Amino acid sequence: MSCSSGSPRFAVLYDSLPTDVQSAIVQKQLIPLLDHASKARRNRVLSSAAKMHRRHARIPALDLRSKQREVNALLDDLHRDAKRSFVHDRSRRTELLEQTVESVTCWLNDIWRVVYEHNVDFMLAHRCLVFTMNTIDQIGHARASCRCALTSMYVPITIKRRSGKVVKSWEVNGAHNVGEVLEFIWRDLFLSMLATGTRRQIEKIPEMLDDIEDIMGWTSLERLLYGGRKCPHDEYGPDEEWSDVDSDIDEDEDAYTDDDSDLDGPVSDADWVPKLHRRTTPSHAKHWSHRISSQVWQFRKHVHAAMLAVFRSNPSLRLYSALLASSADPQTTQAELTAFLSESATSSPDVFAAALDIHALENNTSAIADLLATHAHLLRPRDAPTHQCAVTTLASDPAYHSRALAIIEKELLDTARTVRAALVSSVFSRLDTLANKTELDAIVKLRSNAAGRQDRVERWVDAVTTPGAVGPNPMALAALVMGIPLPVGPGGGPAALGFGGDGLDGDADPLGYLDLDPNDPDMEDLREEFRPRLKQRFEGWTDVAAAAGKSGAGVLARMYRELVRSMPFLRASDVVEEMLARVSEKPGKQHLIDAVDALSAFVKVQRRKLAASKSEQKRRANAASQTASSGSGPSLHLPLHPHPHPGMPMFMFGIAQTTPEESDTVPDRPETPPPPLEPISPAQANHEYAGPAAPAPLFTFYPGMPAPAPPPAVPTGGGGGDGGGYAGWNGMDDVD
Known part of the structure; x- marks a missing residue:
């Protein structure tokens, strides 16, 4: 009874000790106990130790200190080359960048094998990945330097087992996209830690996730769930595309059994062998064993908790949507996030802008109206898109429509006055x-x-x-x-x-x-x-x-x-x-x-628009007046008007003198049909053929019928060189 109760207590104490103290206890206390144990127990311990020795005999060595010295030397060469390039005609910058990227990517396969195949040195592997990402970030965000050599660099990366079987391969276009490969390795690291790690190691997961978020942003936390693949809330640019070749394309369709892992059971155990029809999905990898796959939901909880911690310190609309998408209970998560926003929405301009975005997404017009009524002064000029989205949502509610119009007019006037003041x-x-x-x-x-x-x-x-x-x-x-x-x-x-x-x-x-860098925050x-x-x-x-x-x-x-x-x-x-x-x-x-x-x-x-509106109003007014005049009775006589200037032709059009601003507009006149034709002159108007208007004979110009004889000539003044013309006949020759 005392032995059974003492071992758990010793395990708790042992896990709470520093690594050096643990090693000292093993060397000074546990190893000497083998001399006092029975021969059978001693042989079992020695056999187990020999088995572990054979298993880890070919484990890759992760020498972080040597790698740091190597990379730092290359970075120093980059700085010296930047100074020498002002004097010399050529620069070795591209060559040095390629050497640096190759140096930090050549050991990624070793890191994966250590954490997945050997299930050891999780913290050391995490520090190696962090160092790799920091190096790429450092050479990629150096100011006053061209990034073309880095963003166009071709980086092939392949993850292989100890047996040589390809697990996954990438053809990365641009060294800045190597982070996606690191996220794939990080995911296998965390899953292996959850499956085989100690309680003390598992307690380090939130701290490790915080390191990743600090380097790569909160979006990397969500991409961890998909092994670096695109997720619904990722927005990649055209230069951030990458291609990967899954092992199920160029490898045999035999099942992976993790024959080099401590988690393996007998090959005949069906629980440890995935089905042959299983394919790689964004949230599941084909090379995983059953025990690794069973830790996905636990890993998702850790990632969700880390993202929730980021939201409490720096909320945003994208993070809000990502939390709802990754939550097992979206309604509870939404209520929790909304309660947090109601308490801290006015704490800073960043939180205030995020609260407006989220309330606009959820169509909470009352919350938007309250925030804008009391703390609109927290909005900065850069928050104009957020403000506009919130006001658009506010205008869609009839209860707040007038308030939204007042805000729109005020912002338009403020912007115009700002432009004029700058001029x-x-x-x-x-x-x-x-x-x-x-x-x-x-x-x-x-x-x-x-x-x-x-x-x-x-x-x-x-x-x-x-x-x-x-x-x-x-x-x-x-x-x-x-x-x-x-x-x-x-x-x-x-x-x-x-x-x-x-x-x-x-x-x-x-x-x-x-x-130099338009996207630098x-x-x-x-x-x-x-x-x-x-x-x-x-x-x-x-x-x-x-x-x-x-x-x-x-x-x-x-x-x-x-x-x-x-x-x-x-x-x-x-x-x-x-x-x-x-x-x-x-x-x-x-x-x-x-x-x-x-x-x-x-x-x-x-x-x-204003000119078109006036033209439409005039057209409607003219149409209404014509309708009213036609309702009083049809007129059988053409209107007679004297020629305004006897010495001028009748059909003359005036040219309006337009100002520059009028030339950009449509003509300000109604589009009404032309008036009926009028007599040529007062003399011809009194002619007997210019009497009451009568309908023209329909068959006058029908082929085969003789045309009516022209009326007798009537001498009129100004009718032409032949002594005038006929009203309604030769007087219409100029009209087309």
């Missing part, structure tokens, strides 16, 4: 002077092809431009080309380069530093300050207004009138083009050019 402060500071306003009104009233209009437009743009706002200093440009360091300005940054009278204070990032704040997405913001809100129905169209009409009032130059496209050409001379102003172009396009569209 006035950076380039066109004299836009609001009375003389320039008067000149612009005169230019707008001119025809688009009027003589001298283009010269007046150029002179007006010159007049409103801030003195010295454009035109770089030639000496400053020469200094930049020669590589002279930038002087430090009063604000602490580079200044006085001659890009305007105020140095670089109004020029955001003239050297394009923000464009660390530069998001700077991009928001120097590259605001004004065009996308304005177009997004116009789309939201258009989706709101007729009331949204009214908001857009009011916005059009406000834009024409505050920025009258938008009415003339040639003026806008000249202004944008002037803005393009300043570095770092492409976002402002795009924003003004979006406003100009909006004004054109709304002006055409």
